[in-house]
Amino acid sequence: MVDTIRVKQGVTASAPSSPPKRRWWRRGSLPYVLLIPAILLELLIHIIPMLAGVGISFLQLTLFYLRNWRAAPFAGFSNYAVAVNFSSATGQALLHSFTVTIIYTLIVLAGAWLFGMAAAVLTQRAFRGRGAVRTLFLIPYALPVFASVITWNFMLQRDTGMVNQLLMSLHLVGSRPFWLIGQDSFWSLVIVQLWRTWPFAFLILTAGLQSIPADLYEAASLDGAGILGQVRHVTLPLIRPVNRVLLLVLFLWTFNDFSVPFTLFGSAPPSQADIISIHIYENSFVSWNFGTGSAMSVLLLLFLLLVTLVYLALGRRGARHA
């Protein structure tokens, strides 16, 4: 509403006779005015809570002090000491969870890129039904996580699930494995997350392939390159800038994801699939120890910052040498 009124003023203000001072917002300050709502929201939900989170990590904030957090006793670095003391149970569990998360993220990342790339390359040339295939591939990305992953939970049930039924009828297993507890739960998580993630890689890589000029393929073909040669010498080098962003985004999303493991296992996952976001959540809201939970979150943030900076720096150096 305010904007509409301003616009009307703007119309009269730009009439030749009106004095320039009525256009105060046109000079310099307009971009800042436009940014105010975004900055306020970012401050309220992201920046202030993040700073508060760093503050809380130095407090002994338990359920007792929750409604009056300023009274919580100062704890210094003791929350951090608890989190990284790898000879204690808490530290060991955190290290284990961190290791599991790294391995799971890297496997999902590799799989999602491979599936996405294969699908993007194979749908690059027009064929009958290509539109339908592309649409089909996007369905896992379009489905709400809670609905699709709860279906996976049903499919992975030992006695009533589809997965074991399929494996049994193909004679791939002798007895029905448990997929949601024990050793195999890790692979359940990897497969479900992969199912959810690869369509996004496909989407971005398809868009990236479309920006490669067709005459490059023709030139490679005239030089005698077959389909595989064209992929190796044209597609892969030219898709590199897209890969650089895509892999970082996929890494951060998978590493931080909460919805998939939470829907698959609930708030108490088997230790083989104890993903770090769930681990900290459980440490905070189940045992109501916000100080330690915040310290763990801050450590996680520092790790992600480090990974991102190193990745970007390496990418920049690689780009310069290329």
Add this chain to the structure above:
Amino acid sequence: MHEPAWFRWARVIVLSLLGLFAIAPVYVMLTASLKPLPDVEGAFRWIPSHLTLSPFIDMWQTIPLLTYLENSLIVCSVASVASVIVALLAAYAVSRYRFHGRQVFSVTILSTQMFPGILFLLPLFVIFVNLSQDTGINLYGSRTGLIITYMTFTLPFAIWMLAAYLDTIPRELDEAATVDGTGPLGAFIRVVIPAAIPGIVAVLIYAFMTAWSEMLFASVLTNDSTRTLAVGLQGYATQNQVYWNQIMAASLTVSVPIVVGFLLLQRYLVAGMTAGSVK
């Protein structure tokens, strides 16, 4: 161009396998939602032996599904529309003006995207609880609290995508409108916004889908009366029984509008994402 036979075969096989992988849960969801309870409690059958629509009727009784649906619809619609408006204003500033702090703003906002949600959740929870204690403003357990939170989540990506989209709209268009006697805001509303509709639609879908699926904050910041679908759907698993057929029916019901909307508008979404990511 000539395609060797092995390539065509490889294409058919790989694409079929990927397609089966992608679609399997949808098939299970659809068939299980049409089975009576004893059938989903026994060994899985590919073809249902009895078909029934009762899960689609019973699902409304087992949990307060209608309340959850209403909460999700209100929270997600308001949050995504508001987020797009705020993002559009910011994106216009970033795309059209070179002001002090522009780089800092862009980098800060985008970097919040990589932070783990749990890092904000704990303090936000503490802040919301203490806010209602100190000032009586009740954000904890309210839809408003969740709306503000979701607006902010989608904001960074929305600003980024919209700014990239606005960059593709020639500046001559707004300049022409300015010359015609409209102020910069007039040019923005009359010229830039209409030209940016595909980008706006893309961001709107993205924001709505993100909010519709969000679980971490919904699981902590809502109570029984404000619970959203993402969290509420877990309620079909009671201590005594898991109503799998009703879970599947409810999942299907709340997925169909989202998937159909996404597929109808995916052209815009892909165009918007491409403008943002492939430069």
